Amino acid sequence: MKNKRNLFTKLLTSFACAIMLLCSVTPAFAASSEDYRNVDATKKIYDYADLLTDEEEAKLKQTANKLIDQYGYDVFFITIDYNDTYSTEAFIDDFGDFNGFGLGNDTSYVGCIIDMDQRNFHISTVGNDCLTVYNDARIEVMLDAIQKNVKAKNYYKAADAFFDKVEQYGNDTSGQTESISDKLPRSILFGVLTGLALSGIITFAIARQAKTIRKGSEAANYTDEDLVLTRQNDRYVRTYETKIKKPSNSGGGTSTHRSSSGRSHGGGGRSF
Amino acid sequence: MGLNQVYRCSVCGGELSWDPTAQLMKCPYCDETFTMEQMQEQGKTELNEENYERGQSAEELGYTESTDDTAVDPKDLRVYKCRHCAAEIITDKNTAATTCVYCGNPVVIEEQLVNGFTPKWVIPFRVKQDDVREKYLSFIKKRFTPDSFMTDTHIQKIKGVYIPFWLYDAKVSGIISYDAEKTTRRTSSDYIITTHKVYDVDRAGNISYKRIPADASSKTDNKVMDSVEPFDYSDLTKFEMPYLAGYFAEKYDEDAKTCEERIIPRIKQTFKDKVEKTVSGYNTKKITREHINHQITNSDYAMLPVYLLYTKYNEKDYIFAMNGQTGKMIGNIPLDKGKVLKFWLGWSALLSVLSTIVYLFII
Numbered sequence: 268m269k270n271k272r273n274l275f276t277k278l279l280t281s282f283a284c285a286i287m288l289l290c291s292v293t294p295a296f297a298a299s300s301e302d303y304r305n306v307d308a309t310k311k312i313y314d315y316a317d318l319l320t321d322e323e324e325a326k327l328k329q330t331a332n333k334l335i336d337q338y339g340y341d342v343f344f345i346t347i348d349y350n351d352t353y354s355t356e357a358f359i360d361d362f363g364d365f366n367g368f369g370l371g372n373d374t375s376y377v378g379c380i381i382d383m384d385q386r387n388f389h390i391s392t393v394g395n396d397c398l399t400v401y402n403d404a405r406i407e408v409m410l411d412a413i414q415k416n417v418k419a420k421n422y423y424k425a426a427d428a429f430f431d432k433v434e435q436y437g438n439d440t441s442g443q444t445e446s447i448s449d450k451l452p453r454s455i456l457f458g459v460l461t462g463l464a465l466s467g468i469i470t471f472a473i474a475r476q477a478k479t480i481r482k483g484s485e486a487a488n489y490t491d492e493d494l495v496l497t498r499q500n501d502r503y504v505r506t507y508e509t510k511i512k513k514p515s516n517s518g519g520g521t522s523t524h525r526s527s528s529g530r531s532h533g534g535g536g537r538s539f
Numbered sequence: 540m541g542l543n544q545v546y547r548c549s550v551c552g553g554e555l556s557w558d559p560t561a562q563l564m565k566c567p568y569c570d571e572t573f574t575m576e577q578m579q580e581q582g583k584t585e586l587n588e589e590n591y592e593r594g595q596s597a598e599e600l601g602y603t604e605s606t607d608d609t610a611v612d613p614k615d616l617r618v619y620k621c622r623h624c625a626a627e628i629i630t631d632k633n634t635a636a637t638t639c640v641y642c643g644n645p646v647v648i649e650e651q652l653v654n655g656f657t658p659k660w661v662i663p664f665r666v667k668q669d670d671v672r673e674k675y676l677s678f679i680k681k682r683f684t685p686d687s688f689m690t691d692t693h694i695q696k697i698k699g700v701y702i703p704f705w706l707y708d709a710k711v712s713g714i715i716s717y718d719a720e721k722t723t724r725r726t727s728s729d730y731i732i733t734t735h736k737v738y739d740v741d742r743a744g745n746i747s748y749k750r751i752p753a754d755a756s757s758k759t760d761n762k763v764m765d766s767v768e769p770f771d772y773s774d775l776t777k778f779e780m781p782y783l784a785g786y787f788a789e790k791y792d793e794d795a796k797t798c799e800e801r802i803i804p805r806i807k808q809t810f811k812d813k814v815e816k817t818v819s820g821y822n823t824k825k826i827t828r829e830h831i832n833h834q835i836t837n838s839d840y841a842m843l844p845v846y847l848l849y850t851k852y853n854e855k856d857y858i859f860a861m862n863g864q865t866g867k868m869i870g871n872i873p874l875d876k877g878k879v880l881k882f883w884l885g886w887s888a889l890l891s892v893l894s895t896i897v898y899l900f901i902i
Contacts, residue, residue, distance in 0.1 A: 458895025483765030498743035
């Protein structure tokens with residue numbers, strides 16, 4: 268009996284140990300991206316790193332749903348504090364692809380992640396709708412807006428800035444990084460300066476025609492015989508190369524990569 | 540010795556002057572015309588008949604102003620006696636032809652054009668003085684010309700003047716070396732790569748010029764005279780005194796050596812331009828070395844026809860000139876600041892709107 272009991276105690280102890288061991292491992296295990304599969308895709312805000320208050324989450328969720336209704340593609344925001352398996356980019360790509368995000372005829376979405384473990388933040392886009400709207404230039408502008416707030420450790424504002432830009436670009440496929448009204452003051456300023464300068468050149472050219480007294484500078488009218496060449500050498504010396512970086516074409520294309528699911532993703536990210 | 544000469548009509552005794560339309564000497568009274576050959580024949584006899592009278596210094600005689608607007612320093616004034624009315628003609632020491640202010644007759648002061656001052660060539664006037672005003676009026680009609688300037692009321696005088704010129708023949712030879720590059724462009728994914736093939740290019744050659752003009756009077760603005768070029772040398776004829784009758788003329792007061800300094804840069808520049816044109820097929824070229832020699836092979840003294848128009852507008856003098864042979868008019872027309880501003884702002888408004896649209900929607 269004693270033996271039996273001993274065995275039971277031993278078993279219990281080892282079981283408890285195993286449980287304890289298991290428990291100590293669980294957070295790591297649970298935090299790998301595999302465990303972020305089959306999440307509820309209707310939540311739209313996933314604050315695993317606990318960077319937001321419940322109120323903030325609720326507000327952001329409301330915003331996300333409003334944008335989804337308005338533009339017809341999916342929008343989500345996620346924060347994580349443990350990620351040792353993938354790059355931030357691969358994480359959000361898989362999170363989006365395997366959890367059934369994506370709306371519209373090409374199951375498009377735009378998502379943003381703040382990865383507190385790798386200290387990256389990243390935007391991922393999928394589907395024709397989002398890939399056309401969110402070109403590289405626009406992604407850069409969005410990352411700028413998020414970066415400011417992430418650096419200031421204001422994660423709610425970072426999410427808000429992300430949604431703000433989503434709202435701005437919406438379904439506008441012009442590729443312009445700024446809205447017409449944002450660009451207007453600067454365009455007027457440059458436009459007026461250009462107008463004054465161009466008109467100045469025209470005015471100057473016409474005014475110059477009124478002046479015809481000029482010092483003689485050449486004598487081409489008076490050549491008796493034309494130029495006689497007595498030597499004409501063209502000797503090859505060397506070859507060298509110069510290169511300049513291609514100008515990044517704002518409003519231009521969207522570069523994409525393929526995620527593990529096989530879908531084409533756009534977007535981009537930065538460290539903080 | 541010299542004399543001031545009046546060329547008389549052998550028919551009626553009237554004073555002949557050069558007629559640009561007929562290209563002959565013409566009597567204003569009986570319309571009889573004479574060729575230069577006839578004039579030479581007549582001149583020989585007249586020369587013997589006339590009494591010589593050297594130009595006397597006006598300063599010594601107490602004169603301070605000229606009678607023909609050749610306003611200069613009193614010590615440069617000379618006095619002549621008009622052969623027609625015996626009035627005194629007071630003019631600049633370099634004047635070779637003028638008009639008697641009293642009887643209006645043309646006077647040629649031959650003593651100015653002898654002893655090394657005889658021009659070799661002349662291009663006679665082809666444009667009539669009566670046509671100058673009209674040509675001038677159409678010339679000044681430019682977009683920014685002040686409305687009040689578009690009349691002929693501000694013309695103070697129009698003078699047909701034979702300007703003394705040196706006509707140079709010259710040779711230029713030299714060698715010019717260039718650093719020239721042929722470039723090709725290709726693009727990689729991130730870069731635009733330019734391949735430069737560098738060549739050492741040498742060109743040696745020579746060129747010759749004939750009759751490059753440079754005005755030889757210190758009184759005329761060199762830039763104005765450069766601007767009335769070119770003259771058509773097919774009209775260039777042997778100089779004869781009677782051509783000057785009816786016009787103003789001056790003898791040169793800058794010698795050939797002095798004036799050649801002005802043509803040297805011009806002939807060198809044309810040599811460089813022409814040589815550079817032979818360096819073709821390159822995207823860039825830069826002169827690395829040049830050695831250019833010039834040689835003035837000949838210089839001839841010639842009288843070339845120019846109309847000078849003196850105008851005054853808002854207390855400022857404006858000079859216009861017309862090539863008396865080809866009719867080419869030059870001059871700096873005053874600008875109406877209000878018109879310029881209006882034009883500038885008007886176009887600015889239009890172009891600003893267009894540029895704003897481009898910035899807003901395209902760039």
